Amino acid sequence: MTPVDLEVEMRGVNKWYGRFHALRDITLDVRRGERIAICGPSGSGKSTLIRCLNGLEPHQSGTIRVAGHVVDEHPRRIQAARREIGIVFQHLHLFPHLTTLENCTLAPIRVRRLSPIDAEALAWHFLDRLNVADQARKYPAALSGGQQQRVALARALAMSPKVLVLDEPTSALDPGTTEDVLAMLRSLASEGRTVICVTHDRTFARNLADRIVMMDAGTMAESNLAMASSDR
Amino acid sequence: MWQLAVIAVVCGAVTAIGAQTAVNLRARGVATGFGYLRRSAGFEIAPGLVPFSSSDSNARALAAGIVNTARLSALGILTAAALGVTIGIARLSSIPTVAMLARAYVDVVRNVPVLLQILCWAAVLQRLPDAGLPWHPAPGVALTNRELSFLWGRVIVSPEFAALFAALSIYTAAFIAENVRGGIAAVPRGQQEAALALGLSRLAALRTVVLPQALPVIMPPTISQFVSVIKNSSLATAIGYFDLMSITNTTINQTGQAVEAMALAALFYLTASLAVAASTRALFGARHGI
């Protein structure tokens, strides 16, 4: 793998919460366009890992690079990295005081400096694609759980990130909706976006990912599972 | 039923008090009615926005008092709000020095009675040099113990006004700071994280995501603080600034018509409180979707 192929690079990353060693010598390479799933029991450090990835948590040693940007302690570099990472949090954290459309246009306008018209066009595109365009003028509280999740996904995509990160995307969904989410993610990934998905749902992981990474008590072990699935 | 009994008792008490008061007033030769407002005041007021001499009417004196109270309250509210928001945000700063200083400010200022702060400021300002030799701490500023002049004489205030303004602003700001801090802290942390994750700067996240959600929590107690400024302005009586309360007091001493004068003062304060509360609510009303 040439360096330019790597969208995400983590080398020897260690993180402590006080005396608790949350991440131990994590090394992870993700190629552009790859879909990986990070699985493991709760408390294994999965969420901590992605929070370190976009700088929401500081790491004490090792290097993290995303889309060419180093994630360390400098605010500007972190912000640059964050522009290229789209996160869908487990609890979504949609902005309740903004409409669906406004949730999706906020960052493109303020961070990518798009004009409101361009930002809206981009937002409509993704809302449409995720089948929530009819909810555009509504507030998050008026949406169902499945709709909210799709809005959260649209919000992340509207920033055109190179890496899409999902934290437990299926934890609150029923099986039918999970299928929809799976299909959606696969189609998104096939466009060349790198997808990292943290999930405890092994089936979902197997269906989505090229590669599954296992985490346990802060350490990482790879598990290359050839995807024999025919619906790729 | 019970209701009728309660109403009857209250009406009875009010009538009895009213009757007794009328008797007492007559016995002391005190007039009733608002005619006194037209008579000349017979006392002096320190120069302010409304020119006044002792031959002017009591009504004019009242107006002067209202103007002074309004001016003091308005300036106090604006300054306290600005200062309070700044310190409230500073309290949450990730820079330890800033957070610590803000916390010290709040803890010290909130625990000292406002009247004491007013008197202290007045005492400090009294130590300024006498009228002949003003102190110039900065260009365009000339301070004596009779008059504080700023902007090369364009803004002149009395030490009494300055003491009241300083104490009221600083005191109220400390309470508003705590309201702001509490409101911001009440917004779930995930909201700020989601905003940061999208690439927004800390400041942009605060402005577009955190503060709008914090406002509905911040506003009600803050409105109460604004009303407090109006009420605390009446402490002007203690240092001889001619606000509404002290002029009412002097008028009562001169004319004996305590009931009318007090009623007018109470009416003003009630109206002012309601007006400030209503207009602040209209400006910062609860947003939808929360």
Place this chain on the structure above:
Amino acid sequence: MASRASGPGRVAVSLIALAPAAYVGWRVARWALVDAGWGVIADRYRFILFGAYPIAEQWRPAIVCLLFAVPFGLTVARAKWSRGVVAAWIATETTAVLLMHGGFAGLPEVPHDVWGGLPLTLMLSTTSFTLAMPVAIVLAFGRRSPMPAVRALCSAWIELIRGIPLVALLFMASVLVPLCLPDTLVIDKAIRIVLTFAVGVAAYEAEVVGAGIDGVPAAQRDAAAALGLSPIQTAVQIVLPQAIGASMPATINTFMAYFKDTTLVMIVGFFDLLGAAHAAIADGRWAGYGVEVYVFTALIYGVLCHAIARGGARLERGADGVSA
């Protein structure tokens, strides 16, 4: 907010914030240590603390001041309101009055017009608060009464009292009340002031207790009704204890605010702690030393208020059962 190791920008902000504070701090320190005339405190501290109380008998107000720590400690230690605590307060307040007044058991009588300073502040604030609590409870229930007339009256009263400055209420007590009463009924000015404070506190505390009442789940009322309790019994036995317990921290806040408001009696001629301090420098010799005296007084209020606030915080933690 996640904290990060320092970058150059953060250090700069630290310095910008610290610089004026350090300058002010240095100027204040220099004043306090070099320029200030602390002699005024050494000379007048007895007057500031105890007013014009005869010096030989000043051990009595001193004891009174210390005495108030007892019920306060009890209130804070117990996370809920109980009859014992109320009894402790009433007992302390009564003892305070008796001890200050004297006239029995060989204690010389000291008339109340020379009482002053810290004991006066403590007695005024606690006594008027104790008197106000029952009124506040009645008003709080009244504001939520099913009878519209009662509801309107209580609401109007609360809004009226809360809308006008305390100074105005005190002036009304001094000037208006004598006008409203027959000549035969003369209420001592001191008692009028205590009652005025009580009226003021009651209006504010009514809202605090009211919030507590609103916080008691409706299911509680239903359960009480199902057991056959009358509305009054429900209110007193079921709703009230829970309401008071829930609103304790806010009640302590209200008390602290009123404790600071006792300084206003200075304006109507009483010598509470601030009034005594103010009078201490009116005297010719120390006329220019206002700042020193006020700083000294501010320290006393600061320490007391801080203690009250800490007590309140501790109560809040105890009430939740977990650390706040």
